[in-house]
Amino acid sequence: MTQKVLKRITNAMDSDKKLGYLLIFPSLLVILGVMLYPFLYSLNMSFSKMDFANRTMNYIGLDNYIRMFKDSYFINSLRLTGYFTIVTVIAEISLGIAIALVLNQKFKFRGFVRGIMILPWALPSVVNAIMWKWIYNPNYGALNALLTQMHIIGEYRDWLGEPSSALHAMIFANVWKETPYVVLLVLAALSNISGDLYESAKIDGANAWQAFWKVTLPIVKPVIVVLAIMKSIWAIQTFELPYILTGGGPGGGTELLSFYIYKATFKFLDFGMGASMAYMITLVTFVLSLLYIKFLSKDGEIV
Amino acid sequence: MKRSINFKQVLVYFLAFLIVLYVMAPYCWLVLSSLSTKADLLTTPLKWIPPHITFDNYKAILFGGNDSTSDAGSQFISALKNSFIISIVVTALALFLGILAAYALARLNFRGRKPAILTVLLVQMIPPIALIVPLYIIMSKASLMNNKYSLIIIYLSFVLPFVIWIMKSYLANIPAEIEEAARIDGCSKLRAFLTIILPISLSGLAATTIFAFIMSWNEFFYALNFTTTLASKTLPVVITEFSSKHGADYIMTSTGGVIASLPPVLLAFFFQRYILSGLTNGAVKG
Amino acid sequence: MLAKKFTLSIVLVIFVCLIVSGCGDSSSSNKGSGSSNEKQKITVLLPKHEMDNVGFMEKETRQFEKETGIQVELINMSWDNVADKITVEMASNANSYDVIELDNSWVAKFATNKWITPLNEFIGSEIKEGVLPGLLDKFSYNGDLYGIPWNNDTRFFMYNKKKLDAAGISEPPKTWDELKEQSKILMDKGLVKYGFIDSLMQAQSGMNELTFMTYSFGGNYIDGSGQVNLTNNAPLIKAYEYLRKGLNEDKFIDPASITSNYETVADVFLKGDTAFFLQAWPGLYQTANDPDKSKIVGEIAVAPYSPGVDESSSTVLTLPEAMAIPQSSKNKEAAWKYIEYMSSKKFDKKKAQEIGALPIWTDLFNDSELLAVYPYWKDFGKQSLKAKGLQDILWYDQFSNVVQVESIKILLGKNSIEDGFKAIESNVAQFSK
Known part of the structure; x- marks a missing residue:
């Protein structure tokens, strides 16, 4: 009996089809088991209203979605998230390319400098937020100390005390953490460029600036496109920074979407609208993901 | 020609230095804070190298737990x-x-x-x-x-x-x-x-x-x-x-x-x- | 052959994983238990008592364990974190906690949704007759008592007497105008950086401070019929004008107020950078006299009154917190034992002695031993006659959020008072129906 079963398993293992299913089944079970049901459940929730006293969910159609677009705080956080995403992604990528170009030059300790690039990337985002909160501290923060000692500002300021400066302080903290990732990937792409290309560009009479546009940029372009999409997806989902750094304040000036959804669900118990807003984010990320897939797949095949 | 190479080299080192500063400074400040005493940390003007380096904070957080x-x-x-x-x-x-x-x-x-x-x-x-x-x-x-x-x-x-x-x-x-x-x-x-x-x-x-x-x-x-x-x-x-x-x-x-x-x-x-x-x-x- | 090896390796890996995770679990669950006989265990979720710098609640919880054999996991977090945890926990009918925080602004919501257990069957006559009636009243809804107070959190106006003396000011301010004038004098003489710093950060603490300001200007966000009516609401406009001017034009209020929480405010005051503490918790008096934590030892005093536009509008805030038992708890008996222990008169007195917390038992305010340690309580007494609580409405959390967000826009000058008030009204209208 056991012999027979074993034999059948052994046979199965050499057929692509059966072996394939056997191998991916456990993984898909875990992934879909955790994600699929909640994903559908919250879709259902976005069309319902919770009645907490009677513990029932009542279907109310598109009401949550309509309410959502009438909610001025949602619109505000949508706007903020858009701004945050665009500015961080542009800043990360341009700064990342600039740093990568410097680190692509030959100099002593280059290995070390490249090595420390990994630090912000590996730092837990919670620690990143805590670190910047301490640096921005209005009374004892290092930023205030630095700028006053350099006589750039006259007196200590509350960097997180004004909506626009708080938002930009948050953007800076995010850019600091996320840029090195861009640097590392661009460096990897740059290492594929052979010196010959630059040589021939030089012979053609191109200066460094032209060489950058004509030789470097086209080669790193695919990497940049993919990075821009991925970075946007992560930026849209930013939660730790508003949660720890500002609590969404002041005056709702840093209330990014993820954080506002969190508040709507966990503070106001508006599960329905929380779910409909979460689906908005999901929709946007899916569109971006499709773009991502399109760029990855060459000849219509995702390898 | 030679001079321009030197200039370029200097520029690269200078930029590399700025990059190191930019990447390391915030984290170094976190580490220095963790090695400081509260009194030192809250003084103004702030001293960048803490006058009293202490590991007491680590001791407190790692071994300070009671039941x-x-x-x-x-x-x-x-x-x-x-x-x-x-x-x-x-x-x-x-x-x-x-x-x-x-x-x-x-x-x-x-x-x-x-x-x-x-x-x-x-x-x-x-x-x-x-x-x-x-x-x-x-x-x-x-x-x-x-x-x-x-x-x-x-x-x-x-x-x-x-x-x-x-x-x-x-x-x-x-x-x-x-x-x-x-x-x-x-x-x-x-x-x-x-x-x-x-x-x-x-x-x-x-x-x-x-x-x-x-x-x-x-x-x-x-x-x-x-x-x-x-x-x-x-x-x-x-x-x-x-x-x-x-x-x-x-x-x-x-x-x-x-x-x-x-x-x-x-x-x-x-x-x-x-x-x-x-x-x-x-x-x-x- | 291969299949055998393969299955074997799967089994092996799973086994290893189980061992790894298994030891982790046993090590943590062994903690504290030791003996093998079955012990009851309850989980308690409370914010940290703002005056408890010595681990008093923790110590007493261990004492309770020893006396009753009931194991307690005491979880302390910031008030706002506790609030988030508890509301969603209640809403989803989970049963992680046996004793929870019940804030004075939650009673209506929690009781109508039947999230917490009425305590009528548990309490004896001693509590009914001995605990401050105002407190019990605050935690009752439709005739049922839902929470036993554990933190009689009433706030008081304190000031730095030494600095006022140095500036030649003989009496603490009685009105908001006097407070402003005195701040200016103190600042001009270089005695302080600012008159005061307030905790207006976008969080519940900010809401508390704003509520206090509106009360003490003789106003209220919510009118007698439960409506939010701000247009042409003169006292509120005055309160906001006062704060806004103080922050931006007259600059006697620390601009860092916008991002400060209670701890920061206390830090600044204890450093001697400000002279007034609008709404200090009772224990701050002791902290201010502790040379380890304060640079103003022996300098502060409790004012006999809190500033208002005039004497009649003088108000202090009371923000009592209670312990309640969730409906979903499976250990209600043990939970009650814990609450009973933590609210007993003996415990209450000890708490007053060790951390300076205000008692919940009426006759402890006349206790000679306590008055000997806290002579300034008699000044508290005068202020507490004017104590007022937060609004207890079903949609308090949303309301509070709207007011926090819109008020900061007004105070920063991003929005006019008129437009800001309109924004509050229109945003509140969605859920106050």
């Missing part, structure tokens, strides 16, 4: 333990399951392969905020809240797709001839994979392991919502509580932050060669 459940020391130690257990178990399980699935997706030809690849890619993009409430409801109904094992399963759901994705790209890069040669020797497919392919993709394995560990170690959102007790709370959750509960205790928070950042930062630093190859493989080549 209680709410003081900072015991919270920290139990969270440290939880974080290690969860990250290690998640990494081990994700590697085991993920490698097999990655092999199937990279090497085997079967119907449903493409949808499976798409699924693996797309589930990584689902924002956790869209899952959190249903998960919360399900878990509380099943009494799975405040439980390390629930957290492990949830973490698997996003670490696993990532592991599959990266491993798949590594495996796809290994020439099919190597496997075929083994097959001619009479190996079954799986055996050829386990004994021949896997050993030569060790660098990929190393990268994947580190990624999986860092991902689970740094995770905050699920842990924040699903754990409140000593037996389940992870490090990121506990250090954010330091910053709110102990309000002005910047030192404790810095110290906790430094300790929490050490495992991922050290791993990343020492294995950066693997991480680089992992990043390029996972993100760009697909």
Whole structure:
């Protein structure tokens, strides 16, 4: 009996089809088991209203979605998230390319400098937020100390005390953490460029600036496109920074979407609208993901 | 000509110095804060090199715990333990399951392969905020809240797709001839994979392991919502509580932050060669 | 052959995983228990008592364990974190906690949704007759008592007497105008950086401070019929004008107020950078006299009154917190034992002695031993006659959020008072129906 079963398993293992299913089944079970049901459940929730006293969910159609677009705080956080995403992604990528170009030059300790690039990337985002909160501290923060000692500002300021400066302080903290990732990937792409290309560009009479546009940029372009999409997806989902750094304040000036959804669900118990807003984010990320897939797949095949 | 080269060299060193400053300064300040006394840290004008270097903050946070459940020391130690257990178990399980699935997706030809690849890619993009409430409801109904094992399963759901994705790209890069040669020797497919392919993709394995560990170690959102007790709370959750509960205790928070950042930062630093190859493989080549 | 190996390796890996995770679990669950006989365990979720710098609640919880054999996991977090945890926990009918925080602004919501257990059957006549009636009243809804107070959190106006003396000011301010004038004098003489710093950060603490300001200007966000009516609401306009001018034009209020929480405010005051503490918790008096934590030892005093536009509008805030038992708790008996222990008169007195918390038992205010340690309580007494609580309405959390967000825009000058008030009204209208 056991012999027979074993034999059948052994046979199965050499057929692509059966072996394939056997191998991916456990993984898909875990992934879909955790994600699929909640994903559908919250879709259902976005069309319902919770009645907490009677513990029932009542279907109310598109009401949550309509309410959502009438909610001025949602619109505000949508706007903020858009701004945050665009500015961080542009800043990360341009700064990342600039740093990568410097680190692509030959100099002593280059290995070390490249090595420390990994630090912000590996730092837990919670620690990143805590670190910047301490640096921005209005009374004892290092930023205030630095700028006053350099006589750039006259007196200590509350960097997180004004909506626009708080938002930009948050953007800076995010850019600091996320840029090195861009640097590392661009460096990897740059290492594929052979010196010959630059040589021939030089012979053609191109200066460094032209060489950058004509030789470097086209080669790193695919990497940049993919990075821009991925970075946007992560930026849209930013939660730790508003949660720890500002609590969404002041005056709702840093209330990014993820954080506002969190508040709507966990503070106001508006599960329905929380779910409909979460689906908005999901929709946007899916569109971006499709773009991502399109760029990855060459000849219509995702390898 | 020679002078311009020198100028260029100077410029490169200057820029490199600025880059090092930009990357290191914030973190160094965190480390210095954790080594300072409160009195030194709160003086104005601020001294950049603390006059009294002290390890008391580390002692307090690591060995200050007593038998209680709410003081900072015991919270920290139990969270440290939880974080290690969860990250290690998640990494081990994700590697085991993920490698097999990655092999199937990279090497085997079967119907449903493409949808499976798409699924693996797309589930990584689902924002956790869209899952959190249903998960919360399900878990509380099943009494799975405040439980390390629930957290492990949830973490698997996003670490696993990532592991599959990266491993798949590594495996796809290994020439099919190597496997075929083994097959001619009479190996079954799986055996050829386990004994021949896997050993030569060790660098990929190393990268994947580190990624999986860092991902689970740094995770905050699920842990924040699903754990409140000593037996389940992870490090990121506990250090954010330091910053709110102990309000002005910047030192404790810095110290906790430094300790929490050490495992991922050290791993990343020492294995950066693997991480680089992992990043390029996972993100760009697909 | 291969299949055997394969299955074997799966089993092995799973086994290893189980061992790894298994030891972790046993090590943490062993903690504290030790003996093998079955012990009851309860989980308690409370914010940290703002005056408890010595681990008093923790110590007493361990004492309770020893006396009753009931194991307690005490979880402390910031008030806002506790609030988030508890509301969603209640809403999803989870059963993680046996004793929870019940804030004075939650009673209506929690009781109507039947999230917490009425305590009528548990309490004896001693509590009914001995605990401050105002407190019990605050935690009752439709005739049922839902929570036993554990933190009689009433706030008081304190000031730095030494600095006022140095500036030649003989009496603390009685009105808001006097407070402004005195701040200016103190600042001109270089005695302080600012008159005061307030905790207006976008969080519940900010809402508390704003509520206090509106009360002490003789106003209220919510009118007698439960409506939010701000247009042409003269006292509110005055309160906001006062704050806004103080922050931006007259600059006697620390601009860092916008991002400060209670701890920061206390830090600044204890450093001697400000002279007034509008709404200090009782224990701050002791902290201010502790040389380890304060640079103003021996300098502060409790004013006999809190500033208002005039004497009639003088108000102090009372924000009592209670312990309640969730409906979903499976250990209600043990939970009650814990609450009973933590609210007993003996415990209450000890708490007053060790951390300076105000008692919940009426006759402890006349206790000679306590009055000997806290002579300034008699000044508290005068202020507490004017104590007022927060609004207890079903949609308090949303309301509070709207007011926090819109008020900061007004105070920063991003929005006029008129437009800001309109924004509050229109945003509140969605859920106050």
